[in-house]
Amino acid sequence: MAVVNIDRVLFVAAVLFLLGLTGVLTRKNILFMLISIEIMLNAAGLAFVAAGSKWHQPDGQAMFLFILAMAAAEVSVGLALVMQIWHQHKTMDVEDLNKLKDE
Amino acid sequence: MSTLFYLSSLVAIVATLMVITRYHPIHALLYLVVSFLAVAMIFLSLGAPFVAVLEVIIYAGAIMVLFIFVVMMLNLDKDTALQEKQWLRPRVWVGPALLTLVLLLEIGVLLVRGDLPALQLAVVTPRQVALSLYGEYLIAVELAGFLLMAGIVGAAHIGKHKKESLHRFLREETDAHEASAGDAREVHTGDGEGIPEKERKTWQL
Incomplete structure (x- = not known):
């Protein structure tokens, strides 16, 4: 039974990925940037699963599992960094974090 | 099955759009949970039930709980939302949105011209x-x-x-600025030698 064209699925993945990219580019709050990165990772996983389902192979889902593990590690370290930034600078604005800049 | 796919992808796209436009972090996170659940439905309609379950449990469950805990610990309130509102003006988001729209059009054209065959559903x-x-x-x-x-x-x-964890070079700089003396730099060369007792304590913490 034919369900949908594979290009529709890939298009949805592309839309989600680019929404995440727009979020990273437009937001100045570091928490929202992390959330947008999560959206992008999820969209990449959707593309993998779609490809795996196209070829009837389990490899796409295996790749999704690795993306999941990577996202979990990235989020834990990223949120720890966000908490440190908040405790030391009392701001979430990425443009305030310029202590390493040469003046 | 195809209705399920179209409906859930519509929900996913709308919810993600809401995520990147909300001012309050908690609202964005709740919409993100909706988006993840919709993507789980897409996985189900693509014949990948295992990954759909994992998406609900790990993404919408564990990772979102981490985010929500951090938002609660940071105690972000109405002021943050107000600041977000000031930051997110059209002048800021129009440029990146247009650029990513161009990228999306390119991908769309590539996908349409590729003329890919329909997906034969087989549950993995x-x-x-x-x-x-x-x-x-x-x-x-x-x-x-x-x-x-x-x-x-x-x-x-x-x-x-930690109470304070400025890097020691940065702290030196601020000390030097305060004392307005330029030669405070050469004191801290050794491994903990010549550092005042107070600073060494903050190191060990």
């Missing part, structure tokens, strides 16, 4: 995924374990609540 069972994971991907699974271990250790180390 958890059994197949597990055999593949612990067969050909065994080393990658172990590497993912290393990565998670590094993530735990890194998060525990970075998230430690």
Whole structure:
């Protein structure tokens, strides 16, 4: 039974990925940037699963599992960094974090 | 099945659009949960039930709980939302939105001209995924374990609540600025030698 064209699925993945990219580019709050990165990772996983389902192979889902593990590690370290930034600078604005800049 | 796919992808796109336009972090996170659940439905309609379940449990469950806990610990309130509102003016988001729209159009054109065949649905069972994971991907699974271990250790180390953890060179600079003396730099060359007692204490914490 034919369900949908594979290009529709890939298009949805592309839309989600680019929404995440727009979020990273437009937001100045570091928490929202992390959330947008999560959206992008999820969209990449959707593309993998779609490809795996196209070829009837389990490899796409295996790749999704690795993306999941990577996202979990990235989020834990990223949120720890966000908490440190908040405790030391009392701001979430990425443009305030310029202590390493040469003046 | 195809109705399920179209409906859930519509929900996913709308919810994600709401995520990147909300001012309050909690609202954005709740919309993100909706988006993840919709993507789980897409996985189900693509014949990947195992991954759909994992999406609900790990993404919408564990990772979102981490985010929500952090938002609660940071005590972000109406002021943050107000600041977000000031930051997110059309002048800021129009440029990136247009650029990504161009990218989306390019991908769309590529996909339309590719003329790909329809997807023949065949459920890839958890059994197949597990055999593949612990067969050909065994080393990658172990590497993912290393990565998670590094993530735990890194998060525990970075998230430690220190009183003050300025890098020692930066602190030196601020001290020098305060004393307006330029030659305070050469004091801190050795390994902890010549550092005042107070500073050494903050190091060891």
